[in-house]
Amino acid sequence: MPSGPHAILGIETSCDETAAAVVDGDRRILSNVVLSQLDDHRVYGGVVPEIAARAHLDHLDAIVARAMQEAGLGFADLAGVAATAGPGLIGGVLVGATLAKAIASAHGKPFLAVNHLEGHALTARLTDGIDFPYLLLLVSGGHCQLLLVQGVGRYRRLGTTIDDAVGEAFDKTAKLLGLGYPGGPAVERAAASGDASKVELPRPMVGKPGCDFSFSGLKTAVRRRVEEAGDGLDAGGIANIAAAFQKAVAASLVDRTRRAVDLLEAEGLAGRPLVVAGGVAANGTIRAALAALAQDRGMRFVAPPLVLCGDNGAMIAWAGQERLALGLIDGMDFRPRPRWPLDPDAAPSIGAGRVKA
Structure with a gap:
């Protein structure tokens, strides 16, 4: 070769x-x-x-x-x-x-x-050859950040989690629902057959100033729903909670990312690519929500192959x-x-x- x-x-x-x-x-x-x-x-x-x-x-x-x-x-x-x-x-x-x-x-x-x-x-430069600068949403088990990627070694943080990373929230939610480890894929699989409208969960930080994230309150809300259901929490109920959790996370990520886009547009950087990376970037619901945001704002959307x-x-x-x-x-x-x-x-x-x- x-x-x-x-x-x-x-x-x-x-x-x-x-x-x-x-x-x-x-x-x-x-x-x-x-x-x-x-x-x-x-x-x-x-x-x-x-x-x-x-x-x-x-x-x-x-x-x-x-x-x-x-x-x-x-x-x-x-x-x-x-x-x-x-x-x-x-x-x-x-x-x-x-x-x-x-x-x-x-x-x-x-x-x-x-x-x-x-x-x-x-990674987006490896897979898609995009040029600097671009907006990066980095979401994984240990990290949740919005960054302006200006060049190799040149990063400006626009927002970060003030408590838990989004991947950690997926893992804890999966554990509460008895879905096993790792939590991200397990929650996504369960959510596929659920109805998010059946469970009310908060949308962390949505509508608040800035670009920071928070997921500890969402985890607490999931725990309360599980405790309220008690022994009556069947497979359908688990799927509904998983779907509601996933939808709440996607809404939060999109809202925070939208505010970062607003910030960059005000600085004359409209239309630069939007990149999502990290383990949570494999989630189909989150990828679709971010792709829709990018299309709405005239940005190229780049997400690495799942592998x-x-x-x-x-x-x-x-x-x-x-x-x-x-x-x-x-x-x-x-x-x-x-x-x-x-x-x-x-x-x-x-x-x-x-x-x-």
């Missing part, structure tokens, strides 16, 4: 996927291998950091070897080695970054420390491509970090009831 110019190996181990991929400078994904740890964590109803780190240690060597084999390349053929260096569960991040440094050092290749969020943020919505090595390899092209190479002394905001100048969301930075 022809390798294309400047192939980069990308390694992702920030949470519960052990992933590696090879992407070339022509935006071709030569391999993309993801090993899910869902079975390891399902019994606990969520990710256990120690188990995740151990699984990365056990499997990462084989995942990298398979990615290189599928790409038809040896390490000497690479232009660089990229790895998620934060934010994430630090044990897993250390596993991936350490292996990437070892490969880069042994073969004399540049090491590229990638911000996991930047991997998601730049690239969750954590994966291809997005890390591509972010490495973008950084290498700008000469943004990192030393072997780069220290992985559990927290690493895309916009370091943004005010932390702490105080006045805000509990997450």
